[in-house]
Amino acid sequence: MEGKEEDVKVGANKFPERQPIGTAAQTDKDYREPPPAPLFDPSELQSWSFYRAGIAEFMATFLFLYITILTVMGVQRSSSKCASVGIQGIAWAFGGMIFALVYCTAGISGGHINPAVTFGLFLARKLSLTRAIFYMVMQCLGAICGAGVVKGFGKTPYEVHGGGANVVNHGYTKGDGLGAEIVGTFVLVYTVFSATDAKRNARDSHVPILAPLPIGFAVFLVHLATIPITGTGINPARSLGAAIIFNKDPAWDDMWIFWVGPFIGAALAAVYHQIIIRAIPFKSSA
Template identity: 85%
Template sequence: MEGKEEDVKLGANKFSERQPIGTSAQTQDEGKDYKEPPPARLFEPGELTSWSFYRAGIAEFIATFLFLYITILTVMGVVKSPSKCSTVGIQGIAWAFSGTIFALVYSTAGISGGHINPAVTFGLFLARKLSLTRAVFYIVMQTLGAIAGAAVVKGFEKSRNFELLGGGANSVAHGYTKGSGLGAEIVGTLVLVYTVFSATDAKRSARDSHVPILAPLPIGFAVFLVHLATIPITGTGINPARSLCAAIIYNKKHAWDDHWIFWVGPFIGAALAALYHVVVIRAIPFKSKS
C-alpha cells in the first residue's frame, strides 16, 4: 500500500496546475506548450495593398447585411402580430439573432474572423488581435452592411408599415432608467465578447482540435441568452452597428433619445471582456518575455 500511496502523490503533484476537462492533449505532452503570438501592430499599411484585407471587409459587409435583414424582419413580425400565441415571441427573436450569428460566424470566420459587430472588433483590437487599420475598416463595413440590411427591410415593409412596427430600433423600455439600460448593455456585451475570446482562444485551439469547429456554437448561445435577459429592458443592442442602422432607417425621435447607451454600453462591455481575458485568464502582462 505504501507504494500505491507514493504513486498517488506523484500523480497529484505531477502538474503545477489542475487541468480543466477537455484538455487532455495538454497533460499528454507539456513539451509542446503554446507560444504566445506577437501582438498585432497598431498600424499595418501593408494590409491596404492586400486583396485578403478587402475580401475580409466585404465578408463583414455581407454578413452584417444578412444579420440585420433576418433579425429586423423577425422583430417586426412579432410586433405586427395581434396575439402572442400567433407569433414566435421573445424566444423566437432570441433564436433568430443567435441562429443567424451562429450561421454567419461559421460562414465568415475563415475569411474575416466573423466579427459582425463593432463591439467584438473593438474588444479584439484592445487585446491586440488585429490592427487599428483593420479594426476601423471592419467597423465601417459592418455599419454600411447594417444600413443596407435595414433599408431592404424598409423596402419590403413599405415606409408606413416600417414606421408603425418600430423598424426594429432599440430604446430603453418604459419603466427602466437610463442606468438600467446602460448596465444591461454593458453586461450583455461582456458576456458576448468574453465568450468570443474563450471560444476563439488560439491556445485552446492549439491543444484541442475540436475548439475551432465548435467556436460559433457557444457564441450563438451567448447571443441567445443575452437576448432572453435584455429584450425586455433595451430590446437588446450589444451591437452598435445593429442599433445605429435601425435608428437611421427608422429615424424617429425616441429611437435617438437614448441612442448613446447602445454605443457606450457595448464598448465598455467589450473593453472589460478584453481586460479580463488578457490580464486574468491569460495573464499575458505577467508572463516572462524570455
C-alpha cells in the same frame, strides 16, 4: 495497492502549488500564438484579402439585420405574442444568425459582425487599428442596408411597429439600459475570446469545439435576458442601422447607450480575459 498509493502521491505533488503569473506564465508554451498585430500596417491597404474581409463583414452584417429585423417585425405585427415566434423566436433569430454568419466568415474576416467585438479584439492586439476602423465602417454600412431592405418590404408597417430600433423600454431607466448593454456585451465578447483562445484550444484539444456555436448561444441567452429592457443592442452597428432607417426621435434619444455600453463591455471583457485569465498558466514547467 501500494503501487496505486505511490501513483497518487506522485500525481498530487507533480504540480507545485505556487504558479507563475504575468509574463512569467508565458514560458514553456505548448501552443502556438500569433504575435500582436501592429497598430498600423500600410501593407494591408495593398492586399486584396484586406478588402475581401471588409466586404465579408458588410455582407454578414447586412444579412444579420435583414433576418433579425424581419423577425422582430413579424412578432410586432402579430395580434399576440402567442401568434408569432415571440421573444424566444427573436432571440433564436439573433443567436442563430450569428452562429451561421460567424461560421461562414470566420476564415475570411474573423467573423466579427459587431463593432464591439472588433473593438475588444483590437484592444487585445488581435488586429490593427486600420483593419478595426475598416471593419466598423463596413459593419455599419451593412446594417443600414439590411434594415433598409426590410423597410422596403413595407414602409408603413415598419414605421408603425418601431423598425426594430433599440430603445430603453418603459419601466427602466437609462442607467438600467446602460448596465444591461455593458453586461450583455461583456458576456458576448468574453465568449468570443474564450472560444477562439489558442491556449484553450491546446488545453482542451480532446474536446471538439466549434467557435461559432458558443458565440451564437451567448447572443441567444443575452437576448432572452435583455430584450425586455432595451430590445438588446450589444451591437452598435445593429442599433445604428435600425435607427437610421427608422429615423424617429425615440431611437436617437437612447443611441448613446447602444454605443457606450457595448464598448465598455467589450473593453472590460478584453481586460479580464487578457490580463487576468491569460496570466494564469495551465501547464507547470515542473
